[in-house]
Amino acid sequence: MVAVMSPCAGQLTALSEVNDPVFNSYTVGDGIAVTPANAGEVTVCAPCSGKAIRVMPHAFVILTEEKTGILVHVGIDTVQLKGEGFDVLVEQGCHVDMGQAMVRYTPQEVxxxxxxxxxxxxxxxxxxxxxxxxxxxPGDKVETGAPLFHL
Known part of the structure; x- marks a missing residue:
């Protein structure tokens, strides 16, 4: 079983309610979204332990021991920003622990x-x-590290 924790504090939103057809149609996979509680700088943490197989300023993928890829996408269409406003805190290919800081950004700037x-x-x-x-x-408030879902 893969346990997935909240990468930041905020309010839960169903994927079906996010304003992106790739995510709200579950094309990438199932999950949930968190609207950050803080408009100031937010540290987005690893929702699980594993290998950081893809690290970009706006998104990262962690491959769990069970060989499940957990994608954390920071913002919608934020790839357009080409890294501006994001501080990447880990290197691609490294092992990360659940709760480890991965990316910092400021939601209000986005x-x-x-x-x-x-x-x-x-x-x-x-x-x-x-x-x-x-x-x-959906609608519940969560803290960083709160259990979100399991597979």
């Missing part, structure tokens, strides 16, 4: 550029319904 600062957490290649929420529902 919003000021007309983009959604929501943080998406997706179990790649999973089907809708595979991510079993752990006593949480």
């Amino acid at each position: 919003a000021d550029k007309g983009l959604d600062p929501v943080v998406l957490i997706v179990a790649m290649d999973s089907a809708r319904g595979d991510a079993q929420l752990t006593k949480l529902s």
